[in-house]
Amino acid sequence: MxxxxxxxxxxxxxxxxxxxxxxxxxxxxxxxxxxxxxxxxxxxxxxxxxxxxxxxxxxxxxxxxxxxxxxxxxxxxxxxxxxxxxxxxxxxxxxxxxxxxxxxxxxxxxxxxxxxxxxxxxxxxxxxxxxxxxxxxxxxxxxxxxxxxxxxxxxxxxxxDVPFSAAEAGVKAVKCEVGLGSDGMTLKARINMPRSSGAPETVIETADPNVWVAEPTSRWEGGQLVSETRLSHMDGAAFALDRSGVRITVISSGMAVDIKGCDR
CATH class of the missing domain: 2.60.40.1250 (Thiol:disulfide interchange protein DsbD, N-terminal domain)
Structure with missing residues (x-):
């Protein structure tokens, strides 16, 4: 990509x-x-x-x-x-x-x-x-x-029509798990929020514009929305991910939610 x-x-x-x-x-x-x-x-x-x-x-x-x-x-x-x-x-x-x-x-x-x-x-x-x-x-x-x-x-x-904030949408917690991948880093976000209708789509951004984020996969697991993606630096260099700078937008039927930062 x-x-x-x-x-x-x-x-x-x-x-x-x-x-x-x-x-x-x-x-x-x-x-x-x-x-x-x-x-x-x-x-x-x-x-x-x-x-x-x-x-x-x-x-x-x-x-x-x-x-x-x-x-x-x-x-x-x-x-x-x-x-x-x-x-x-x-x-x-x-x-x-x-x-x-x-x-x-x-x-x-x-x-x-x-x-x-x-x-x-x-x-x-x-x-x-x-x-x-x-x-x-x-x-x-x-x-x-x-x-x-x-x-x-x-x-x-x-x-x-601007997306709801995490508080407005009833998001209770966002846990971000970071791991190593073959081409950079992996990120799995577990979002505790009310389930919406329709298949969810997520967009993940970071505070560093030089970090490329792959198209996430999204699914519901019980009461959590799970979004997984891969990250790599544009120059191929090593980098650290600031979890507080992670921004996740959830887009589903009839609503969108703007989530800023991971709890941990």
Whole structure:
């Protein structure tokens, strides 16, 4: 799978050179939103995709392209992206995580000039996929008004679709067992949580972006959800796993849960 990840951008680039752009496939805009009581601003990136196309979540899987955000150039200190619960796609024997049709990504913006209108400007590199997966860049800009503006229903709905926290979902304990594998490390997470309907899917991330995580296998064993995966360093080097930095997202019918850190 590491080979596939390395070759994917090379497969995509010639397609872009031939096609000359995909602005007709994805439309991007900033929804200006509203000012929060503490001085932060709630806005959103709104992506609309042509029929049959999809884009990717923050951890897109081996078949996807992770989004990269550059918010420099505006009048902001920081921009925090909130991710609505994604969908799981299976195509050609590979799994990807993302969105189809359209997606609203809420943005909590920390401003430099409190009490004033502020400019938010972004350059976002995303992956879009239909029969092949392609990198695409969008540029967005908007003025965030300091006064007026009621909560945007589309942003509010997207915030309501953000995965539940572990506490909200009734997760009681998360035990992570680490072992040695033939190509790095193995990880088995035992999650004590209420059983949901449908077959569960899990996504496992680590705090180190240089650690590659294989697609997990997930199953219910009694009252526990068991998720197993393999980890290895991109450079083939030895590494230590910080259990507190492990992030597990559980995706099942009708709900998603964001679990941060292992208990042990």
């Amino acid at each position: 590491k080979i596939i990840r390395a070759l994917l951008p090379l497969v995509c680039l010639p397609a872009i050179a031939v096609a000359g752009g995909y602005d007709d496939v994805v439309q991007a805009e900033l929804r200006p939103g509203w000012r929060l009581p503490n001085g932060d601003h709630m806005a959103a990136l709104h992506l609309t995709l042509a029929p049959g196309w999809k884009t990717y979540w923050r951890a897109p899987g081996d078949a996807g392209i992770p989004p990269i955000f550059d918010w420099r150039g505006g009048q902001t200190r920081a921009v925090e992206v909130h991710w609505p619960a994604p969908h799981v796609f299976h195509q050609s024997g590979m799994r990807s995580i993302g969105y189809k049709g359209e997606v609203v990504l809420p943005l909590r913006v920390s401003l430099r000039n409190l009490g004033k209108d502020s400019r938010l400007r972004g350059v976002i590199d995303i992956g879009i996929c239909k029969d092949v997966c392609l990198p695409h860049r969008v540029r967005v800009e908007a003025i965030l008004p300091a006064s007026g503006g009621k909560p945007d229903p589309m942003i509010a709905a997207a915030m309501a």
